[in-house]
Amino acid sequence: MSVADGIRDRLGSEDGPSPGLTAATALTYLFLYGPILVVVLMSFDAGRYGLRGELTFEWYANMAGRSDLIDALLLSVQIGLVVMVVSTVLAVVAAFGLARFEWPRRKGPIATYLVFVPLTLPIIIYGIGLFVFFTELGVGRGFVPIVIGHVMYTFPFATLVVAAGVIDLDRTLEEAAMDLGADPVTTFREVTLPALAPNVLAAALFSFTLSFDEFLISFFVSGAGAIPLPVRIWGMVRADIEPEVYAISVVVLIISITIAGLATRLRR
Amino acid sequence: MSGEPSHGRGGVRDRLLEWSDSEVFKGSVSLGPVLALLTVFYAIPVALLLVYSVFAGDAFESPLTLEHFARFADLSAVLSLSWGDLPYIRLLARSLGIAVVVTVISLAISYPITYYLGQHAPDRWKVLLVMLVIIPFWTSYLIRTYAWIPILSSNGFINSALGFLGLPALPLLNNYVGTIVGLVYVFVPFTILPMYASMDGLDSHLIEAARDLGASRWRVFREVIFPLTLPGALAGGLFVFIKCAAAYVTPALLGGTSGRMFAQVIETQFGSAFNWNFGAALSVILVVVVLGSLYVAVRLGVDVKRGRGLGGGGL
Numbered sequence: 001m002s003v004a005d006g007i008r009d010r011l012g013s014e015d016g017p018s019p020g021l022t023a024a025t026a027l028t029y030l031f032l033y034g035p036i037l038v039v040v041l042m043s044f045d046a047g048r049y050g051l052r053g054e055l056t057f058e059w060y061a062n063m064a065g066r067s068d069l070i071d072a073l074l075l076s077v078q079i080g081l082v083v084m085v086v087s088t089v090l091a092v093v094a095a096f097g098l099a100r101f102e103w104p105r106r107k108g109p110i111a112t113y114l115v116f117v118p119l120t121l122p123i124i125i126y127g128i129g130l131f132v133f134f135t136e137l138g139v140g141r142g143f144v145p146i147v148i149g150h151v152m153y154t155f156p157f158a159t160l161v162v163a164a165g166v167i168d169l170d171r172t173l174e175e176a177a178m179d180l181g182a183d184p185v186t187t188f189r190e191v192t193l194p195a196l197a198p199n200v201l202a203a204a205l206f207s208f209t210l211s212f213d214e215f216l217i218s219f220f221v222s223g224a225g226a227i228p229l230p231v232r233i234w235g236m237v238r239a240d241i242e243p244e245v246y247a248i249s250v251v252v253l254i255i256s257i258t259i260a261g262l263a264t265r266l267r268r
Numbered sequence: 269m270s271g272e273p274s275h276g277r278g279g280v281r282d283r284l285l286e287w288s289d290s291e292v293f294k295g296s297v298s299l300g301p302v303l304a305l306l307t308v309f310y311a312i313p314v315a316l317l318l319v320y321s322v323f324a325g326d327a328f329e330s331p332l333t334l335e336h337f338a339r340f341a342d343l344s345a346v347l348s349l350s351w352g353d354l355p356y357i358r359l360l361a362r363s364l365g366i367a368v369v370v371t372v373i374s375l376a377i378s379y380p381i382t383y384y385l386g387q388h389a390p391d392r393w394k395v396l397l398v399m400l401v402i403i404p405f406w407t408s409y410l411i412r413t414y415a416w417i418p419i420l421s422s423n424g425f426i427n428s429a430l431g432f433l434g435l436p437a438l439p440l441l442n443n444y445v446g447t448i449v450g451l452v453y454v455f456v457p458f459t460i461l462p463m464y465a466s467m468d469g470l471d472s473h474l475i476e477a478a479r480d481l482g483a484s485r486w487r488v489f490r491e492v493i494f495p496l497t498l499p500g501a502l503a504g505g506l507f508v509f510i511k512c513a514a515a516y517v518t519p520a521l522l523g524g525t526s527g528r529m530f531a532q533v534i535e536t537q538f539g540s541a542f543n544w545n546f547g548a549a550l551s552v553i554l555v556v557v558v559l560g561s562l563y564v565a566v567r568l569g570v571d572v573k574r575g576r577g578l579g580g581g582g583l
Contacts, residue, residue, distance in 0.1 A: 017388035018485075024380035031377070032404055035415035035453065038425065042418055050423045090302050097298030102291040110299060114306060121314065122514030122558060124531050125551050128538055129313035132320065132548075136327075152310045155302070183285060206406070213408040215517065220538070230410050237414045237521065249411045260406035264399050 036253060043246035059247040069248050072232040076212050079143070079228060083150040083211040088204040090151070091158035092196075098159070099166040115156040123153065127220035134221060141223030149217040154210045158203035161267060165199030198266045205263035209256045314555075320548035336549035356533065356550065360557070363530040366444065366519075367512035370451040371459075371505045377452070378459040378504070383493065386467025387475070398464065405457040413450050413518050420446055420522065442524030450518040455511055459504035462574045466500030467493075503574035506565045510558045530554060 017025075046054035063069055094114060098107055118126075127149065134145045173195065177187045193200070215230035222231050229252065236245040287293065316327070321337070324330040345353035381401075389397055404412060419425045420440035427437040440446060470493065478488045516531040523529065534554065537547025566572055 017384055021380055021384050021388070025384040028377060028381040029400065031453065032401065032456075035412055035419060036404065036407075038419055039411060039415045050418065050421075051425070051428070090305070093298050094302040097295055097302075101295040101298060103295035104299075110303070113311075114299075114302060118306070118310060120510060120558065120562060122510075122531070122554060124514055124516045124534065125317065125555055126310065126314060128534065128547070128551060129315075129317050130309075131538065132316050132544065133309075133313035136316070148309050152306065155306075184289065185285070209406055213406075213410070215408075215410045230408065233410060233414075234517075237410075237417070241414070241417060245414075249408075252408055252411060256407040257403055260403050261399065263406070264402050 039246055039249050039253065042243065043250045045243075048243055059243040063244045063247040063251075066244060068227075069229070069232060069244065072227050072229040073248065073251070075143075075226060076229040079146055079150060080208045080212040082147050083154055084204050084208040086147070087151050087154040087158045087207040087211075088162075088200060090155055091162045091203050091207075092200060094155075094159050095162035095166045099163045115159055118152065118156045123216045126153070127217040130217060131220040141221050141226070143226045145221040146218050146226065146228065149221055150211040150214055153214060153217055154207040157210060158207050161203040161206060162196065162199050164267075165196045169195055202263045202266040205259050205266070209259045209263070212259075213252070213256055317548040317551045320545050321552045322549075323545060325545065336546045337553075339546060340549060340553060359528065359533060360530050360553070362528075363515075364513055364557070366447060366451070366527070366529065367509050367515075370448055370455065370512045371508045373448070373452045374456045374459045374508050375463075375501055375505055377456055378463045378501070379489075379493075379497075382460055382463040382467040382497075385464050386470060387472055401457055401460050401464070405461075409454050410517055413454060413521050416446065416450050416453065416522055417441065420449065441522060442527070444523065444527040446522030446524065447515075447519045447527030447529065450522040451512050451515055454518060455508045458507045458511065459501065462500040462504040463497055464500075465574065466497040470496055499571050500574055502565070502570045503572055506561070506570055506572065510561055513557060513561070514554055 042051070043059055044055055044057070046052050046056040046058070098111055098114070104110065130145060130149045131141070134140060139145060169192070174187050174191050177191045178184070182190065213230060214228075215234060218228045218231050219234065222228055229248070233245055233249065233252075236242050288297075319327045322332055322334065324333045324335065340356045342353060346357075351358055385394065385397055385401075417424070421427070422437060422439075422441070424441070426440060430437060440449070474492050474496075475488055478492050479485075483491070514531050515529055516535060519527050519529040520532055520535075530550070531554065534547050534550045537543045537550065541547075562572065
């Protein structure tokens with residue numbers, strides 16, 4: 001310990017965190033990432049019923065050969081892309097309605113109805129309600145019910161992300177464009193949208209990853225022909241963990257961590 | 269900015285533009301479609317459960333009844349306080365109890381990490397460290413939940429380590445321990461993120477001043493940090509509570525019998541028991557509990573908007 005450290009210690013200066021605090025923080029990160037690392041570890045371990053300590057790529061090879069898993073993965077990507085487009089378009093439109101336009105004057109109840117209630121009501125309740133709704137309509141289960149359910153589920157998040165951008169938008173830029181003779185459509189296309197691009201992109205990425213990982217709504221409205229990956233994984237985990245599930249999970253984690261990381265950066 | 273002039277494109281476009289420039293037009297065109305979509309595909313499906321809960325069988329085709337709610341809360345059993353005859357109320361009470369425990373543990377975990385991130389984290393690492401908390405929030409909670417099976421099972425990581433040390437194995441999976449651990453894991457970002465916002469905004473001079481005046485670390489926490497971060501903690505805790513009260517995936521994968529929760533019995537009514545009306549009644553009760561908790565919290569002054577500021581999360 002240097003003299004300076006000694007003096008600081010005697011003075012009781014609080015420059016650095018205490019060792020206990022640093023340790024607690026490190027343990028919390030271990031808690032957050034430990035289980036994710038366990039999935040990665042298990043996907044490369046030869047043990048079928050527990051850790052054996054031998055490296056293998058067998059589960060990845062098996063996974064690649066299992067058409068049920070690959071089909072489910074592709075279906076989830078497909079649903080995610082459709083949901084992403086629809087949800088983002090709706091979110092941009094709704095965000096302007098909520099954050100910009102003067103009419104209706106009282107936005108509170110509308111924001112509660114559009115964003116807050118869907119965010120707080122239990123998702124399982126919505127999944128069951130949607131299942132009953134489409135059964136009553138005679139539509140049953142399948143691709144379209146999943147997409148509709150996911151759009152309703154991702155829309156509030158996407159709207160929040162875009163609305164934050166609309167609120168922060170520097171209106172003087174748009175006014176300047178109008179003063180220079182640009183009409184509203186041109187102004188929107190050339191000035192407003194580019195300024196909003198990071199938020200719109202973040203909203204799109206969030207919508208995709210939320211849909212891609214969504215389980216409960218899909219669980220109730222997916223059917224024989226259309227089983228998205230999370231529902232497939234649920235089936236594998238519920239029965240008796242097949243090690244292939246670790247391999248496909250690593251693929252899912254890589255996709256969603258990459259997208260969530262990008263979206264989080266964009267949103268700042 | 270290449271604002272092309274639009275003169276001379278004809279009168280129709282100009283007139284349309286002028287008409288579409290009114291605030292009423294813009295407001296209704298931007299909010300109308302989404303309000304309609306949300307009503308048809310969100311509000312009506314949820315309301316349909318309310319309808320089902322008060323019919324004996326098929327909605328609008330069978331007699332109105334309160335029998336499903338009576339099955340949940342048998343009045344004679346309630347009045348005579350015979351809990352044994354009230355399995356659904358006991359299950360709801362246990363679910364809410366688990367939700368309270370998970371909320372308290374999540375808050376306890378959140379204090380040190382958010383204090384570190386808000387007050388001590390080096391600036392160049394801070395963004396990355398906060399991002400590392402947010403990212404799991406946006407990844408599959410199904411995968412993050414089942415990941416605990418190889419950790420908690422009888423021959424899993426923890427029990428292997430205990431066995432290696434010569435200690436007896438602990439029952440951690442397929443009971444309430446599994447449910448609580450899994451729920452804390454999935455929901456702890458809901459408390460970390462709003463509390464981080466409070467800790468980050470906390471003026472460190474207050475802490476230094478308290479220390480200089482001779483306050484112990486514990487006293488600084490109790491009298492400075494705790495009260496100033498309470499709004500964030502309450503908002504985050506509220507969200508953990510309402511999300512846990514309706515948890516399905518975690519108790520179903522990790523909870524066994526003693527960790528069973530209310531949403532599971534709802535799913536059973538639709539999945540295997542085929543009693544939609546009773547399931548709908550239980551759903552209505554769960555929604556009343558969730559919205560009721562929110563209402564009470566808002567009435568008590570909890571700033572619920574903090575709860576969804578940074579995060580969001582696929583839950």
